[in-house]
Amino acid sequence: MEGRAPARRRRASRLHPVRLVILTLFCLVLSGTAGAAAYFLPVVVAGVGQTGQTVVVPPSNSPGLKVTPTPATSPGAPFTVLLLGSDDDGKNKSPLTQSMILVRVDPASKHVTMESIPRDLWVPLWTGENAKIDAAYAYGGAAGAIATVERNFHVHVDEYAWVGLKGLIKLIDLLGGVDVFVTNPVLDDAYPDDINGGFLYGYKTVAVLPGAQHLDGSRALQYVRSRHNDINGDFGRSARQQQVLLAMKIKASTLNAADLPDIVNALAGNFKTSMGLDRVRSLLSVASGFDLANVKQIVLYAPFYTNYGPQISGQSVIYPHWTQILAVTKENFP
C-alpha cells in the first residue's frame, strides 16, 4: 500500500491546476490553429497550384528555351504585369487571349498605367513567325505571350496573370457585382453562347443599356466581351475591359484576408499567375489606396496607333504603327 502512494501522487500531480491551465491553453491553440488552417486550406492549395507560376521566357526569334534573367526589383519598386484573358470554353485546345493588358503598378506612388493590346494586332511572335498577337498564348502559353509582348513593345514584363471567362464571372459575382457608367447601348447579335455548355460555336443576342448601373458577373462579361456592334470594334471592347477592371479594383479595395478562400474558390481552375505573395501584397496596397486620378488608361486606337488592313488567311487583322506605339509605351512603361 505504501509503495503505491507515490505513484498516485505523481498521477494526481498531472492534474495540478497550473498544468491543467497549460494543457487547456495548448489544446485551444492547437484547435484554433487547426480551425484557421481549415479555413485557409483552399488558399494554401491555390497558392501552391496557381500563384508563383514559373515562367521561362524564350528569347526572341528562337524556338529554344533559355531563361531570361529578370531584373532584380526591390520591394516597393514599380513592376509590370501582363494581364491575359481567355475564352477557356474548350473551342481551342490552347486558348487564345481575347484580352491583353499591360499594367504598370507603382506601389510607392500608387499610380497604375494600363495599355490594352489589340488582340488582332499582326505581329511577329517570339518564334519569328507572323500571326495575330492573341495566338502567342495559344502557341507558347504565358511564356510565349510575354516574350512576344516584350519583343514587340520593348518592355520588360515582370509578372503575368491569366484569367478565364468563367473565373471572371465568378470573381465579379463574389464582389457583389461592379458599378459602371455605360456610355452607349451595347447590342450584339452574334455574341458567343459558349459559357453554359451546349454548342460551343452557338451565338446569341445581348443588350446592355446605357447609364450608371450595377452589373453582375454574366452581364459584366457581356459588356467586356461584346465587339460586333461597336464602331470601335476591338478597341471599344478594350476600353470597356479597362473600365470594368477599374470598377473591380474599386470593389476589391475593401477585401481582406478573410475573403481569400472565397476568391480562391471563385477562381478555381480559371486563374494562374507568376506573382508571389509579396507582389500580391503590393497590389493590395495599391488597391487599398485606390484613386481614379492615379490611373492612366491607354487604348491603341486606329488610325493613330494602328490601322485596319487587308485580311490575312481570312482573318481580320490590325496593323501596328510602331513609331507611335513604341513612343507611348516607352513613355508609360520605362
Added chain:
Amino acid sequence: MIARRLAAILFLPMMLAFGSGVYLYLGTLKSKVVKTRADIPTVTKPRLVLPGTMFVVQDGRLFRLKDGSFTEIGAPGDWSQPTVTPDHTHLIAVLRGGYSSDLYLLDLDGHILKRLTKNDSRIVDYNHWAFYPRVSPDGSTLFYSYDGPKHVDAAPGDDLSIWSMPLNGSQSQARRRTDPYWYTGGDVTPIPLAGTGLLFVQHSIDSSTAVHSQIRLQSRPGDLVGKPLTSLADNCSEPALSPDGTQLAMICTGGKQIAMLEVAPFNGTSLGPARVLLEGGLYASPTWSPDGQALVYFAPSGAAGHFELWWLAVPVAPTPSPSAAAPPAHSPSAGGAASSILVPSLPATPVPVQVTQGVDLTATSPPAWY
C-alpha cells in the same frame, strides 16, 4: 486514470468546438462587399414616405411603392422599364426573353392585358429588342426604342432607333421616327411632347472615335435626326421632363465615369441654362415627383455598391444673369451643337435623402411615378 479519461472526454469536444468557432469567426471577418447581398424591397422599409404611387424594378421583378411600403406585382419574368399611361390607369413594361424583349400592357397590379410587340424568333438573327416605352401625352401613341431595321451585309449587331405605334394598334403599324448613328447602339429614351415634338437621346461618334450621348429634339415626325439640345462634349442623357413640361432633368458625364445631375428650363424648343444639382457620383434615371417639386434618382450606396432610391428637392431656379447666360460653360462640340449653360449651384445646396436601404434597384429602369 479516471481523471485523465475525464479530461480527455472534456477536452476533445472543447477543442472541436473551439476549432469550429475559429473557422466560423474567420468567416464573419469577410468584407462587406462579399457578405452584403441585396434585400427584396418588400422586406425593407423606406426611410421616407413618398407621395403618390411609384413603380420600380429589381432583378427583373416589378415593385409598387405606395404609402411607404413595397408590394411586388406582376407575373414572374425579367421585367424592366415600367411606365404609366397619362391617364394613370395602365402600365407598359418591357419583358426580356432570352434573346429579345417585348412591350406589354399591364394593369396597375401588374396583370398582363396585352402583348404589344412580338420580337422573339427561333432564329437568333431575327430577334429584336424593344426598350424605353413611353406613351404620348394624349395617350394615343406608344414610343419606344427598337433595333430595326437590321444592318444588311454588315457586321452583326444593330442600333436602336425610336419607333412609334398606335397604343391600341399593332406592331405592323409601327413607324421609325429617328435615324441612328450606326454602330453606336443608337437612339434611346424617347419622351413624346404635346403635339408632334419628341425628345430623345442620340449616341454618335466624333473624329477622335469617342462616343457621345446627346439630347435632341425632333419637332416633326419626318425630321429623323432632330436638333441638339445639349452639346456633344456634355454627354447628357436620361432626360426627364417635369410634369408641367418646363424643366428637363438629365444626367451629364462630360465623358467621364462620374455623373452630374442637372436641371435646365425647357421652353418647347430649346434648353435654358443648366443647374448642377449633384455631381461626382453614379446617378441614374432621374424622375420628377408628381408635383414637379422634387426628383428621385438611383445612386449606389455603401461598399456593396447597390443602387438605392434617393429623393432630392429641386430648388427654385434663379433668374440667370446676362453674364451667366452669354458664354456656354461647357465646351461647345466640334459639330457646333447647341451647348447647355451651367449656372453655379444655389447657395442652399439641396441635400439628397436616401429613401431605400439594402435593396439593389435596377438603375436602367427609371421609376414610374404618379
